[in-house]
Amino acid sequence: MENHNWQSEQEAHDEILGMVAEYARKYKLRRDVYHEGDRIPYASRVFDEREMCNLVDAALEFWLTSGRYTREFEQKLGTYLGVKHVSFVNSGSSANLLAFMTLTSPLLGERRVKRGDEVITVAAGFPTTVTPIIQYGAVPVFVDVTVPGYNIDVTRLEDALSERTKAVMIAHTLGNPFDLSAVKAFCEKHGLWLVEDNCDALGSEYELDGERRLTGSIGDIGTSSFYPPHHMTTGEGGACYTNDARLHRIMRSIRDWGRDCWCDSGRDNTCGHRFDGQYGELPKGYDHKYVYSHFGYNLKATDLQAAIGVAQLEKFPGFAERRRRNFARLRELLRAGNAEERLILPIATAHSDPSWFGFVMTAREGVSREKLVRYIEEQGVQTRMLFAGNLIKHPCFDVLRQSGEGFRVVGELTNTDRIMEDTFWVGLYPGMTEEKLAYMAKTILAGLKTA
Numbered sequence: 335m336e337n338h339n340w341q342s343e344q345e346a347h348d349e350i351l352g353m354v355a356e357y358a359r360k361y362k363l364r365r366d367v368y369h370e371g372d373r374i375p376y377a378s379r380v381f382d383e384r385e386m387c388n389l390v391d392a393a394l395e396f397w398l399t400s401g402r403y404t405r406e407f408e409q410k411l412g413t414y415l416g417v418k419h420v421s422f423v424n425s426g427s428s429a430n431l432l433a434f435m436t437l438t439s440p441l442l443g444e445r446r447v448k449r450g451d452e453v454i455t456v457a458a459g460f461p462t463t464v465t466p467i468i469q470y471g472a473v474p475v476f477v478d479v480t481v482p483g484y485n486i487d488v489t490r491l492e493d494a495l496s497e498r499t500k501a502v503m504i505a506h507t508l509g510n511p512f513d514l515s516a517v518k519a520f521c522e523k524h525g526l527w528l529v530e531d532n533c534d535a536l537g538s539e540y541e542l543d544g545e546r547r548l549t550g551s552i553g554d555i556g557t558s559s560f561y562p563p564h565h566m567t568t569g570e571g572g573a574c575y576t577n578d579a580r581l582h583r584i585m586r587s588i589r590d591w592g593r594d595c596w597c598d599s600g601r602d603n604t605c606g607h608r609f610d611g612q613y614g615e616l617p618k619g620y621d622h623k624y625v626y627s628h629f630g631y632n633l634k635a636t637d638l639q640a641a642i643g644v645a646q647l648e649k650f651p652g653f654a655e656r657r658r659r660n661f662a663r664l665r666e667l668l669r670a671g672n673a674e675e676r677l678i679l680p681i682a683t684a685h686s687d688p689s690w691f692g693f694v695m696t697a698r699e700g701v702s703r704e705k706l707v708r709y710i711e712e713q714g715v716q717t718r719m720l721f722a723g724n725l726i727k728h729p730c731f732d733v734l735r736q737s738g739e740g741f742r743v744v745g746e747l748t749n750t751d752r753i754m755e756d757t758f759w760v761g762l763y764p765g766m767t768e769e770k771l772a773y774m775a776k777t778i779l780a781g782l783k784t785a
Contacts, residue, residue: 347391347394350390350394351387351390351391354383354386354387355383355387357386358383358386358387359382359383362383363382363383368770370769370773371713371714371773372714373714373716374714374715374716374774375716375761376563376692376716376717376718376760376761377562377563377763378563378763378765379562379567380763380765381642381646384645384648385646387645388645389638389641392636392637393638395637397600397637398637398638399599399600399634399636400422400598400634400635400636400640401637402637403637403638404635404636404640406640406644407568407641407643407647408420408421408573408640410644410647411575411643411647412575414650415551415575416551417550417556417575418576418577418579418582419576419577419578419579419581419582419585420573420574420575421575421582421585421586421589422572422573422634422635422640422643423572423573423574423589423633423634423635424570424571424572424633424634424635425559425561425570425571425572426533426557426559426564426571427572428572428633429533429557429558429559429573430462430463430466430503430529430533431462431465431633432557432589432633433466433503433529433555433556433557433574433585434453434466434467434470434503434529435466435470435588435628436555436574436581436584436588437500437501437527437529437555438470439587439588439628441580441583441584442580445500445525445527446500447472447527448472448500449470449471449472450472450498451472451473451499451500452472452473452475452496452498452499453467453472453473453474453475453499453500453501453502453503454475454491454494454499454501454502454503455467455475455476455502455503456476456478456479456485456486456505457722457725457726457750458479458720458721458722458723458724458747458749458750458754459504459505459531459721459722459725460531460533460721460722461721461725461728461730463503463504464503464725467503468740473740473742474742475494475499475744476726476742476743476744476750477491477493477744477745478490478744478746478747478748478749478750479749479750479753480749481678481752481753482678482680482681482694482696483510483512483683484507484680484753485512485513485683486504486512486513487749488512488513488516488520490744490745491520492520493744493745494744495524499524499526500527501526501528502517502521502527502529503528503529504529504530504531505530505532505534506532506534506535506538506549506688507534507694508534508680508690508691508692508720508759509535509537509538509565509657509688509689509690509691509692510535510538510680510683510686510688511535511538511539511540511549511683511686511688512683513683514540514542514552515542518552518553521553527554527555528552528554529555529556529557530549530550530553530555530556530557531557532549532550532558533557533559533564533572534559534565535688535691536550536558536564536565536566536650536654536689537565537650537651537653537654537657537689538686538687538688538689539686539687539688540685540686540687541685541686542685550575551575551577554576554578554581555574555576555581555585557572557573558573558575559572560573560639560643560646564691565650565653565657565691566643566646566647566650566653567642567643568635568639568640569638569642570635570639571635571639584628587628587630588628588633589631589632589633589634590630591626591630591631591632592626592628592631593623593624593625593626593627593630594625594626594627595622595623595625597623599634605622608621608622608623609621609622611625653689653764656764656766657690657762657763657764658688658689658690660690660762660763660764660766660771661680661688661690661693661762663768663771664693664760664762664771664774665679665693667771667772667775668775673695673778673779673782675698676700676701676782676785677695677778677782678695678696678698679695680693680694690762691762692718692761693760693761694757694759695757695778696752696753696756697756697757697785701785702785703755703756703757703758703785705785706758706781706782706784706785707758709780709781709785710777710778710781713777713780713781714777715760715773715774715778716761717758717759717760718758719757719759720753720757720759723750723753723754723755724747724750724753724754726741726743726747727754760774
């Protein structure tokens, strides 16, 4: 370090970031030449020197919790989504936990979700959409889905309704929006909360009442995940967002230990009444910084994560558009090879323009998904199941199934079970090249001859 002639901290800072940018361009951003048969993952990070420089900038500041980058990320994500309030959290699963627990707040009066109340959802998805409901002691009510939409069958919503129903909490499957028009109308008719799990659908659009809107911004609360395979990444990270100021206030309280105070980390007395309030049965003037209005958690993320997110957001519209192009190209290639004779290919929901997370397929009768997936994997193409398939068939439901309590099923989960048996998907991430898409299509078509 003695060899540097830095005249100030800012000069040192700028030189370090210049070196980081050079390092990134030289060693991290080299494009590997693709050779047919090379492993094609279902997802991968897409980044450049801006993410690395932001990350190092946050590290040099050494503010190890949420701070200026978090505030910037929340503001810019809200602007992109068209929502007023965003809370950055440490994962998409935490975002779902926070979204659900927000609905249990006593501040919501008769609309709050209480233990024993019901929440309509689906079993064909990722478990952390459902986990918070069960852990709290509410009752998930499972409705079947449709194929090839892979979203909730809205014709069964009225059948799922009971006097205990308080909310609908469902995901947009692999980027394909569920029928927001029908679900939102149902929720408004019956006074139910709507939580959009948008973790696999950031950038998807839906036309509602003649207006084109981004998914996650239409329900009462939306959630996102920024885990590396997702539409954009902060490493670990997620977000919970809403246009409702009251829900936002509750959200921030539960995210930040359940405290009543809304001061940002490192700031005191934003309200100007830190020592003169009366709360619960506490002594008058008890420090508002340590007053708790909810049973909460610490779900905050760090500025290091937010710094990456700020750079990713700059690229994100291009990411979403690339996913759309990749979907269209892979579908074109598979249809040209007559794949539809043996596979059900995905179809976008009416009035939607998905930012596809993956290309999902269901084997038709007489085709073995097991043989097909095994062949595809052996040829170097990574595949994934449609998450849980049927969540209530998993070991985590053993006790609940045996007791017959804690959840409810509406009718038969026929398509959910079919997805468990016959469905899989491959990736469409923005770094996918034409050569990779062509090889994936070629591999799937060849695999169909063996399955």
